[in-house]
Amino acid sequence: MVQSNRMQAVQRPIIPVVGELIRRHPGTISLGQGVVHYGPPPEAAAGVAQFQADPQNHKYKAVEGIVELVEALRQKLAAENGIQVGPESQIVVTAGGNMAFFNALLAIADPGDEIILLTPYYFNHEMAVAMLNCQAVLVNLDENYQIDLDRLRAAITKRTRAIVTISPNNPSGAVYSRAALTAVNELCRDAGIYHISDEAYEYFVYEEAHHFSPGSLPGAARHTISLYSLSKAYGMASWRVGYMVLPEALITSVRKAQDTILICPPVISQQAAVGALRAGREYCRRKIDAVARVRQMVLDELAEVRGFCTIPPALGAFYLLMRLDTPHDSMTVVERLIRDFGVAVIPGVTFGLEQGCYLRVAYGALDADTIAEGTGRLVRGLTSIVQA
Numbered sequence: 214m215v216q217s218n219r220m221q222a223v224q225r226p227i228i229p230v231v232g233e234l235i236r237r238h239p240g241t242i243s244l245g246q247g248v249v250h251y252g253p254p255p256e257a258a259a260g261v262a263q264f265q266a267d268p269q270n271h272k273y274k275a276v277e278g279i280v281e282l283v284e285a286l287r288q289k290l291a292a293e294n295g296i297q298v299g300p301e302s303q304i305v306v307t308a309g310g311n312m313a314f315f316n317a318l319l320a321i322a323d324p325g326d327e328i329i330l331l332t333p334y335y336f337n338h339e340m341a342v343a344m345l346n347c348q349a350v351l352v353n354l355d356e357n358y359q360i361d362l363d364r365l366r367a368a369i370t371k372r373t374r375a376i377v378t379i380s381p382n383n384p385s386g387a388v389y390s391r392a393a394l395t396a397v398n399e400l401c402r403d404a405g406i407y408h409i410s411d412e413a414y415e416y417f418v419y420e421e422a423h424h425f426s427p428g429s430l431p432g433a434a435r436h437t438i439s440l441y442s443l444s445k446a447y448g449m450a451s452w453r454v455g456y457m458v459l460p461e462a463l464i465t466s467v468r469k470a471q472d473t474i475l476i477c478p479p480v481i482s483q484q485a486a487v488g489a490l491r492a493g494r495e496y497c498r499r500k501i502d503a504v505a506r507v508r509q510m511v512l513d514e515l516a517e518v519r520g521f522c523t524i525p526p527a528l529g530a531f532y533l534l535m536r537l538d539t540p541h542d543s544m545t546v547v548e549r550l551i552r553d554f555g556v557a558v559i560p561g562v563t564f565g566l567e568q569g570c571y572l573r574v575a576y577g578a579l580d581a582d583t584i585a586e587g588t589g590r591l592v593r594g595l596t597s598i599v600q601a
Contacts, residue, residue, distance in 0.1 A: 223343045227563040234551045242587035243557040249577045252448045254496045260488030264481045274477045276468050278306025282483045285490045295429030302434040303464050306478045310413045310442035310455035315341050317438045320466035322347050322374045329376040333564035335383050357525045358385035360393045375407040381414040381529025384564045384573040388529035391425040398427040413442040414530040416497050422528035435460050446497040447489045452482040507584050511576045514588040521599045531577030537570040539599045554594035
């Protein structure tokens, strides 16, 4: 039977691929998937109880999200991100941050239009662009995974519809400065294109790093699409709650997309999100302090491989993106690490890093004891593979 050529051309999601390799080798410690080790606060469970108490909650609700959650997000955005929602912008709740990104593309781009992604990119972003028959224009970051504005400016054409930034970054862990994000936002404004700012890891910053939301800039509301998620900081990955702040001019298009694909975000998850937001940033801060300690442990352990492995500064999210001095390709190294050393990471090729051997290490999903064992296996494996 005939299949879509468009979908056949989209890269296969790497997490299930690595997951299957892990299942074939029981006992493997995964430093692969980007989730946290903790779950949501008790207030989220209280929100579920509130959902059950009202029979009306079993019916469809507003396409853009229930009133209680939208209002809670409005207050959060004002207090924490400096974004005042309305009258030029609106909030739409989505089934996770990936859906918010897909909604944005549906609203702003036609087949053949160009979306600028910074390489290394988040693989689901590149996949979404391909699925919509748009063109991903890849612009390399510098050696420390920071933005080169001249390269960005040179990549804009008459078909460009948006520049996408992710800060704190997946896969590199880099955090972009306020100055860099401001420059990108102004570049988008001047070019008449959108700045899609993915901020799913907004709370995960370490040492001297600070998160900045470009949607807070004066005049940014008309050309900035800001994407957020409760999956990471609130430990609610499977609940699928994300949200977007978008220009008012795009709201009708996004409502069309969301009503067709989803009708409305799952109301039970939205009620849990309302409860989680009552617990607030303080709940996240305590958990992220523990993640920060694990991060330092990983960095200390990886000091042993720095003779043949480059690890640029990673002051955000819960990722490190290392470059090995080896002729092996990244997928070959990943397969050997799982098969021979019982530890899994993600190959850089899935993030657009075709030249050289890059590996993404995720350290948010495990407790301190397990991460210590996993990192030890990684160090032994990399040493053996590279120095063989």
